[in-house]
Amino acid sequence: MPTVYVNDKPVEIGAEKLNCVQVAAKAGVEVPHYCYHPALSVVASCRMCLIEMGELKDGKVTMQPKVFPGCQTPVKDGTVIVTGDYAKRKGETALPYDPAYKPGDRTKKAQADTLEGLLLNHPLDCPVCDKAGECKLQDYSYEFGHGESRLMDAKNRPANKPELSSKITLFTDRCILCTRCVRFTREISGTSELQVVGRGHHEEIDVFPGFPLENKLSGNVVDLCPVGALGSKDFLYTQRVWYLKTTDNVCAGCSTGCSIHTDANKDIVYRLRPRENLENQGHFMCDEGRWGYHYTNAPDRITRPLTRIDGALKPTDWQSLSKLKETFEQAVFVSAKKSVAVLSPFLTVEEAYRLGAAFKSMHREIRLVLGPVPLTGVDDHYPKDVKGNAVAPTKFTIRAEKCPNRTGVESVLKKLQGEVISFADIAKLTLDAIWFAGGYPNPDVVDAAIPDDWAAPKLLIVQDLFHSKLTRAATTVLPATTAFEKDGTFVNHAGYVQSFHRSVKAPLEVRSELQLAFDLAGKKGLATVAAVRKDFAKELPQYASLAEIALNTNGRLTLATV
Amino acid sequence: MAFEPVLLARVAKLNSGKLEGYRADGGYAVFEKVLKDKQPLEVTTQVKDSGLRGRGGAGFPTGLKWTFLPKDHPGPIYLCINADESEPCTYNNRILMEKDPHQVLEGIMLSSYAIRSQCAYYYIRYEYGDAYRSTQAAIDECYAAGLLGKNILGSGFNLDIYMHRGAGAYICGEETGLIESLEGKRAWPRIKPPFPAIEGAFRKPTIVNNVETMACVTQILRRGNDWFKSLGVPPDPKNPRDAGSYGPKLYTIAGHVNEPKCVELPMGITVRDLVEKHGGGVWKGRKAKSVNPGGLSMGFADCNLPLKGEDGKTEYDIPLDFNGPGKIGCLGLGTAAITVIDDQTSMVDVLHNVCQFFSHESCGQCTPCREGTGWMLKITDRLRRGQGRREDLDVLVDVADRIGIMPGTTICGLADGAGWPVKTAIRKFRREFEDAIQSGAKSVHSKSLQLVGAH
Ligand SMILES: Cc1cc2nc3c(=O)[nH]c(=O)nc-3n(C[C@H](O)[C@H](O)[C@H](O)COP(=O)(O)O)c2cc1C
Ligand code: SF4
Ligand code: SF4
Numbered sequence A: 001m002p003t004v005y006v007n008d009k010p011v012e013i014g015a016e017k018l019n020c021v022q023v024a025a026k027a028g029v030e031v032p033h034y035c036y037h038p039a040l041s042v043v044a045s046c047r048m049c050l051i052e053m054g055e056l057k058d059g060k061v062t063m064q065p066k067v068f069p070g071c072q073t074p075v076k077d078g079t080v081i082v083t084g085d086y087a088k089r090k091g092e093t094a095l096p097y098d099p100a101y102k103p104g105d106r107t108k109k110a111q112a113d114t115l116e117g118l119l120l121n122h123p124l125d126c127p128v129c130d131k132a133g134e135c136k137l138q139d140y141s142y143e144f145g146h147g148e149s150r151l152m153d154a155k156n157r158p159a160n161k162p163e164l165s166s167k168i169t170l171f172t173d174r175c176i177l178c179t180r181c182v183r184f185t186r187e188i189s190g191t192s193e194l195q196v197v198g199r200g201h202h203e204e205i206d207v208f209p210g211f212p213l214e215n216k217l218s219g220n221v222v223d224l225c226p227v228g229a230l231g232s233k234d235f236l237y238t239q240r241v242w243y244l245k246t247t248d249n250v251c252a253g254c255s256t257g258c259s260i261h262t263d264a265n266k267d268i269v270y271r272l273r274p275r276e277n278l279e280n281q282g283h284f285m286c287d288e289g290r291w292g293y294h295y296t297n298a299p300d301r302i303t304r305p306l307t308r309i310d311g312a313l314k315p316t317d318w319q320s321l322s323k324l325k326e327t328f329e330q331a332v333f334v335s336a337k338k339s340v341a342v343l344s345p346f347l348t349v350e351e352a353y354r355l356g357a358a359f360k361s362m363h364r365e366i367r368l369v370l371g372p373v374p375l376t377g378v379d380d381h382y383p384k385d386v387k388g389n390a391v392a393p394t395k396f397t398i399r400a401e402k403c404p405n406r407t408g409v410e411s412v413l414k415k416l417q418g419e420v421i422s423f424a425d426i427a428k429l430t431l432d433a434i435w436f437a438g439g440y441p442n443p444d445v446v447d448a449a450i451p452d453d454w455a456a457p458k459l460l461i462v463q464d465l466f467h468s469k470l471t472r473a474a475t476t477v478l479p480a481t482t483a484f485e486k487d488g489t490f491v492n493h494a495g496y497v498q499s500f501h502r503s504v505k506a507p508l509e510v511r512s513e514l515q516l517a518f519d520l521a522g523k524k525g526l527a528t529v530a531a532v533r534k535d536f537a538k539e540l541p542q543y544a545s546l547a548e549i550a551l552n553t554n555g556r557l558t559l560a561t562v
Numbered sequence B: 001m002a003f004e005p006v007l008l009a010r011v012a013k014l015n016s017g018k019l020e021g022y023r024a025d026g027g028y029a030v031f032e033k034v035l036k037d038k039q040p041l042e043v044t045t046q047v048k049d050s051g052l053r054g055r056g057g058a059g060f061p062t063g064l065k066w067t068f069l070p071k072d073h074p075g076p077i078y079l080c081i082n083a084d085e086s087e088p089c090t091y092n093n094r095i096l097m098e099k100d101p102h103q104v105l106e107g108i109m110l111s112s113y114a115i116r117s118q119c120a121y122y123y124i125r126y127e128y129g130d131a132y133r134s135t136q137a138a139i140d141e142c143y144a145a146g147l148l149g150k151n152i153l154g155s156g157f158n159l160d161i162y163m164h165r166g167a168g169a170y171i172c173g174e175e176t177g178l179i180e181s182l183e184g185k186r187a188w189p190r191i192k193p194p195f196p197a198i199e200g201a202f203r204k205p206t207i208v209n210n211v212e213t214m215a216c217v218t219q220i221l222r223r224g225n226d227w228f229k230s231l232g233v234p235p236d237p238k239n240p241r242d243a244g245s246y247g248p249k250l251y252t253i254a255g256h257v258n259e260p261k262c263v264e265l266p267m268g269i270t271v272r273d274l275v276e277k278h279g280g281g282v283w284k285g286r287k288a289k290s291v292n293p294g295g296l297s298m299g300f301a302d303c304n305l306p307l308k309g310e311d312g313k314t315e316y317d318i319p320l321d322f323n324g325p326g327k328i329g330c331l332g333l334g335t336a337a338i339t340v341i342d343d344q345t346s347m348v349d350v351l352h353n354v355c356q357f358f359s360h361e362s363c364g365q366c367t368p369c370r371e372g373t374g375w376m377l378k379i380t381d382r383l384r385r386g387q388g389r390r391e392d393l394d395v396l397v398d399v400a401d402r403i404g405i406m407p408g409t410t411i412c413g414l415a416d417g418a419g420w421p422v423k424t425a426i427r428k429f430r431r432e433f434e435d436a437i438q439s440g441a442k443s444v445h446s447k448s449l450q451l452v453g454a455h
């Protein structure tokens, strides 16, 4: 088996083509790096990833007399890598080095030198920098750098560029010119807005005059930026990052269902970031998803139950709604065929299952309907060429289907009633009762699904985030939860299953869909996803693995069974 | 016996750039003969056996480089001619291009034939307007005469030569920077491997050679390897890796001399002979303090520093072959452009000027080079203003030592070339720098030199 030695620790590499940074990671050794990013081309220019390298052959180690950029240097059987952390290694017996060779010394100096260079013209304005606390320049300087500066001369102070983009600002002097952002716009979005201008230490990131950084993936450059140079205007100066609590989540913006981190403080969502997931979307997310979370904090959100009194919706409380279940059951009892329960594609699998099962247990003939599925344009593939046409191979897709869980809800519907009934089919009918479990971040989607001549049923219970034509006709309006406010599972367009945790608490008066489903089913006690999963795992074999798991499990659902 | 110039034999002739005159002097005869009688591999082998080493700065054996091309490649294979000549005080390519463009073109044709290239890009720095025009005119003449284009002289061999004018940056001379620039991008040198011979211009196998190298190819094919090897310095028997320094070489003499000029001599002349016998000696009756043995990036010699073990000789006496400058801590022969600094000139000013050049020309992608060259400029500027500190000298040497492909911290050799003059100047002239710092004297030049160029 081909073997590489990292700080004397043998690592078997098999047939994989790896560079030194990757091999070191396999050995549990971090090689610090800036310009290297697994999704971008290798430029080996920042020189943070330096390592020493040699070869073990016939029981002898021959080390090269210089340092190498680990990100650019491939390894093969017998390669010996020594990093700046050599002295910190634990328990490995030393390889037979030349006694005069001091493993790691050269690298340590070279890395400290690189950092000294990077800090020369850096403003070191950490106290007012948004990146402070999650900045690689801070982290690496702390770990690998010098404690003091030898610069006696004035620093270069290029002007900031708030006009770089409507969404993103550039603190020009904080940039370390790793060119990750430039490569992103060339290789992933393909839109090529960013470039380097100037030469030598007067180099800056810039755009062509009149061509700002505006593309649907632009926000990713902020995450890619290892320092506080590129800032998201949405997040800028709202929070110090160390106050943020991060949860792993799934974007509800489209049926790609990007794996994300949700950063929140005191139950307010402040920022979404892509969570690397090579099985799903990769390393990135789109701007619509990234900055589309504001609905969850929106002031016009429905945050308490409302009931119609004398023709007008009036705030009420849950106590007064204790008869809701009976009222709906009654309507179903009178005419099950004219009763419908709508399950939106924003519901989690757990919610859809519990709600669906509860309604079906009221009466076999009640129809479960898939809520309106928002569609906008066509799937949008990246990278683009200069003319805006997608180029193969595709590196990112923003889906036209703007909801996270149609596939999951449909799998539940098929199980519970053998077919999926679309909302359009029942919108034409005259009905007696509708329970609408919505959760639509955008009420326009609901409005668009309601025909002009639509006749509202006598009993209309609408659970949703925002007012729409439906709530305006409703007998009772219930507040809904957003994807950030619940535990659950989404299944994306390709059948990829992701479970996630709640990031923030729902507003005080909101009762979760899952709890409502429990109440409707007459179950006692607090609703938990774990219990629901156990239930449906028995019935839907494709979700069997979810019964056992702790949360945050990703997996693929075989599409054929959905 | 005085050496008769070969590469420069025709430059003083009237209308030396015209095809008619070149032909009258035997031009293109060998190209025609090669097309008829020789296989490409034979040409490559002859150039390899001649011992010709590239004249662009690195001194890489030319024929050997050609053999790195993939065998039986379906093509296209490109030849790039490096006419970016931006090393300060270097103008040997310029004379060839302005005064004898056909000699270079014939070399390009022979080399293209050897490496099976049907397309050569002639990358010329923007500032060389005359050289561009005379070379383009010569190319036009060749097309008209059937020496370029399709099925040249009925041989079945096709060749096009395209001139490409740079936009004025030193880094466009670095071979992969040149290729990037040719492709229409910023001249950011590429990481290697892959080397251009495997993946170069437009991702195809590419050979990059200097203008003078091409002229040498013409003469080697015309006069033979024995002639070429009769000139210059054979390999050092004590160094098995030495490929020797054969052939004639164009040396340019600049700086504080009476007669700045470009001369052709067999490799291996000493700096002293070059300056005193060919450059008319140091100007104004002064003495040489320091000299650059091959372009600024090669570093400085101390003309008064005795050579160890060589009685009475100083660094002024080193031979200008591929090994000579290295013996006194300089980077190499470089472009064989000699810059003389007289004893009335402050090394502080010289070094500041050097740092200005490299910080302006650093392409800026590698942190150590981008920041290092800028820092060295700031420090030397402060030294020049009489505000230096002794520690500054240590910082300068530290930075100069740590940037470059030799320590492994950069992508290209510009950084080595930026560090070398700094570390050699300070190591060799430390007393002068220390005295300047102690006295706090300001430079006699109140303003630093203004950069000129087409950018
Ligand atoms: C910063 C830098 C600048 C260079 N500039 C030139 C140049 O102007 N002309 C040139 O021929 N070679 C230049 N070179 C050398 C080229 O990279 C390359 O080695 C050369 O063109 C190869 O040609 P040769 O083998 O015929 O010498 C430069 C190298 C570096 C690192
Ligand atoms: S702005 Fe950020 S990502 Fe872009 S080059 Fe500068 S440091 Fe790198
Ligand atoms: S592509 Fe879809 S899932 Fe991903 S971030 Fe955008 S909206 Fe969200």
Ligand code: SF4
Pocket (backbone or CB within 6 Å): B171, B188, B189, B361, B362, B363, B364, B365, B366, B367, B369, B370, B410, B411, B412, B413, B414, B415
């Ligand atoms: S060493 Fe300097 S000039 Fe060469 S690639 Fe790096 S930054 Fe550019």
Ligand code: FES
Pocket (backbone or CB within 6 Å): A032, A033, A034, A035, A036, A043, A044, A045, A046, A047, A048, A049, A050, A069, A070, A071, A072
């Ligand atoms: S990460 Fe390797 S050089 Fe930047």
